[in-house]
Amino acid sequence: MTDEELMLAVCDGDxxxxxxxxxxxxxxxxxxxxxxxxxxxxTEDITQETFLKLWVNAGKWQPEKSKLSTWLHxxxxxxxxxxxxxxxxMQTQEDIENEVDAALIEKGGDDGDDVxxxxxxxxxxAIGRLPENQRSALMLCHYxxxxxxxxxxIMNLSVKALESSIARAKRSLRKxxxxxxxxx
Amino acid sequence: MRSSKQAQSRLAxxxxxxxxxxxxxxxxxxxxxxxxxxxxxLRKVGKxxxxxxDRARILRTAQRRLEQQLDQIxxxxxxxxxxxxxxxQLPPRNGSLLDKLLDWLIPAGGITAQLWRPAMVACxxxxxxxxxxxxxSFGVGLEFSEVEYWEDELxxxxxxxxxxxxx
Numbered sequence: 093m094t095d096e097e098l099m100l101a102v103c104d105g106d107x108x109x110x111x112x113x114x115x116x117x118x119x120x121x122x123x124x125x126x127x128x129x130x131x132x133x134x135t136e137d138i139t140q141e142t143f144l145k146l147w148v149n150a151g152k153w154q155p156e157k158s159k160l161s162t163w164l165h166x167x168x169x170x171x172x173x174x175x176x177x178x179x180x181x182m183q184t185q186e187d188i189e190n191e192v193d194a195a196l197i198e199k200g201g202d203d204g205d206d207v208x209x210x211x212x213x214x215x216x217x218a219i220g221r222l223p224e225n226q227r228s229a230l231m232l233c234h235y236x237x238x239x240x241x242x243x244x245x246i247m248n249l250s251v252k253a254l255e256s257s258i259a260r261a262k263r264s265l266r267k268x269x270x271x272x273x274x275x276x
Numbered sequence: 277m278r279s280s281k282q283a284q285s286r287l288a289x290x291x292x293x294x295x296x297x298x299x300x301x302x303x304x305x306x307x308x309x310x311x312x313x314x315x316x317x318l319r320k321v322g323k324x325x326x327x328x329x330d331r332a333r334i335l336r337t338a339q340r341r342l343e344q345q346l347d348q349i350x351x352x353x354x355x356x357x358x359x360x361x362x363x364x365q366l367p368p369r370n371g372s373l374l375d376k377l378l379d380w381l382i383p384a385g386g387i388t389a390q391l392w393r394p395a396m397v398a399c400x401x402x403x404x405x406x407x408x409x410x411x412x413s414f415g416v417g418l419e420f421s422e423v424e425y426w427e428d429e430l431x432x433x434x435x436x437x438x439x440x441x442x443x
Contacts (some may be wrong), residue, residue: 107366114361123351136357143361208348215345234346240306259305266342 095160102150114143117161120236121168127231128172130220138175142168158245166246169228176224218268226261229254295321301335309340
């Protein structure tokens with residue numbers, strides 16, 4: 093079944109069509125939310141809310157305007173931005189650092205791979221410190237595989253503004269990583 | 277606005293023949309280290325610069341390294357999330373009659389519907405007023421028969437000029 097057929101079925105209250113959509117898009121939505129929020133609990137809440145919104149607002153999706161994955165990511169993006177604005181940014185940043193530390197402990201921070209793991213942890217923290225729009229642009233284009241045009245639509249930006257955000261994000265990350273390399 | 281677009285297209289045209297290191301750096305940031313993923317018009321000049329400039333190669337290597345590091349950052353498993361979402365209580369899909377009416381009057385898309393249906397909404401108070409006026413006299417006695425009354429109502433709605441028929 094195509095996305096359009098599935099969504100028409102959802103509009104008619106077909107829960108099995110809804111389940112298929114959830115299974116198809118769960119990973120991409122939860123991964124994007126995690127990369128925006130940096131903690132597992134809020135990621136799960138936002139992902140759940142995204143699919144609840146899909147169920148309630150299925151009739152509002154316009155297939156001629158955007159793909160279903162683009163529409164779903166836009167819902168997730170808006171929910172994440174609302175969340176980040178309601179909660180203090182410091183708290184989210186703290187969450188990211190805690191999760192990175194926990195991941196390092198799980199992977200055995202003192203192993204021979206230590207330098208690489210620490211570099212990755214630093215990079216993850218640097219991503220968490222990026223402004224929301226730069227982080228979101230990077231996540232959508234690098235990890236979620238959206239084209240610049242699609243990512244711009246998700247973020248409700250012009251393509252030029254999105255490209256500017258990506259360029260700034262990468263420059264910022266490269267700068268932080270090179271400073272980190274020099275410090276070592 | 278228009279001159280800005282013209283300037284942009286002039287810049288793009290210039291970049292298809294020559295490219296500075298700064299432009300190359302920006303393009304590498306935007307489209308990635310793999311030049312095959314760049315817009316077709318910019319690939320050739322990008323490759324030429326890459327072949328002839330050590331600095332361009334350094335920029336691309338730095339970008340490639342960052343991309344590889346980004347690829348290594350993983351996301352945890354969300355065990356149980358799928359079950360949690362699929363088992364959550366979903367609100368009923370079929371809305372109330374009022375919701376359906378509102379959905380019809382205020383549609384999601386279509387330029388004709390967007391213009392027509394708000395006009396329909398605007399007419400609702402008029403229809404409501406006619407119905408109300410027909411069923412409630414508000415203390416005003418009506419000496420005419422129902423048929424005559426309706427004829428007067430319709431004649432008034434037609435906005436005809438009665439000034440001549442009075443005299």
